Amino acid sequence: MINQKKIAGEKACEWIKDGMVVGLGTGSTVYYTIEKLGEMVQKGLNITGVATSIETEQQARTLGIPLKSLNDVTKIDVTIDGADEINQAFQGIKGGGGALLREKMVAQASSKNIWVVGEEKLVTELGKFPLPLEVIPFGWKQIKRMLENDGVETTLRKQSSGEIYETNNGNYILDIINQTFTNPEAWHEKLAGIPGVLEHGLFLHYVDIIICGKASGEIEIIKK
Template sequence: MTDDLSPTDRAKFAAARRAADLVEDGMRVGLGTGSTAAWLVRCLGEAVAAGTRLTGVPTSRRTAELAREVGIEVVTLDEARWLDVTIDGADEFDGALNLIKGGGGALLHEKIVATASDRMVVIADAGKAVETLGAFPLPVEVIPFGWQTTRALIEEALAGLDVATREITIRTNGAAPFVTDEGNHILDLHLGRIGDPHRLSAALNALPGVVENGLFLDICDTVVVGHGDGRAELRDLDAAAPAQAGGAAGAVSRDLDD
């Protein structure tokens, strides 16, 4: 029962459950990566068990494994060709529904899948809402060859951009650099505040060695914000005011595996 969950996990589940209601029979759905997206996959698995037909395109190996485990048909993006909706988490979102993503290390696949969809829906707890992006470290995926040179190029580029701080760290997995599903590394940019996300994104992606960055700009259509009391609030760029869905969140059959 969700009474056993922390307020944060209860909020994540509330957002995931509400987002799952947006998936209609026969849809092709992009499946995000991370703890909140894992709730969504489990909710969709229960819908499949109840008779809903859907096809999932996972954004990581671990999401693919979970989707198969709960009975969702998994295909590649090339097989699906185009998606009706992608539902994913976010590390931050602002009032214009711009995002920082990549805390789970799958930002490249996540951005490709999201932009191959008619609609992107983000699920998040209320703590992910910010006035200005940048408090969460910005992930930048880089190729392993010459990554320290790429880091130096990023440092040079940041010197001319509107950010509060400019610390860069390489993400690790134990003593070794973290490796993405595409075999790349991730540099985390500790910027504090990003004054011009569009300019920063363009500057980063113009650098040799950079594969992609975690700024998702003008991609997200709707954010479903979960609250610890079980409410879920929809923030939509096309809506005049947020809509809410209340009530205590119900149970799912498995515990979240972070």
């Protein structure tokens, strides 16, 4: 069976050149990108990585990829990341791995953003996948209550142990469920205006290239 994530993730490494500052995303598809970049570094590739999560940082360090924090670079040449969903307008949902705030900050600082996905992530409308909101623990129930009073159903993300999931930043995640985002721009405005919501998982103006691995083994490159 073809591993769609692996072929897409590894293909993205073709955009990485010597001397680049590279944003390293978070998730099960970009995992393969980072593994491949580790091999390339061992063979002499000179890059600096900027990790979007503690998990990615640990993986990159294990592979010998040099890292800097976002504070210590002036710009990022290319960021490679995964996605939970992406539509034909290059609008997507991210945050299934809980790193949406750092991922968006790194994407914003990047000259080019490449998303690596399996073909099941390509959708016509966003919303089959829950939309995460990173919220501060103080007053999170007020945010949940306000959204649900407005007809927006949410659930507090928890770990498999039943404990509340905390992001790398020490915050909680409210996932919006059972909602189709037919007007993502309007949702962006709505969610960005709620005090206590630090970031939402709608990525609307970031993606330049989609690398899609297919079950057939074909890799489709979709450019904006």
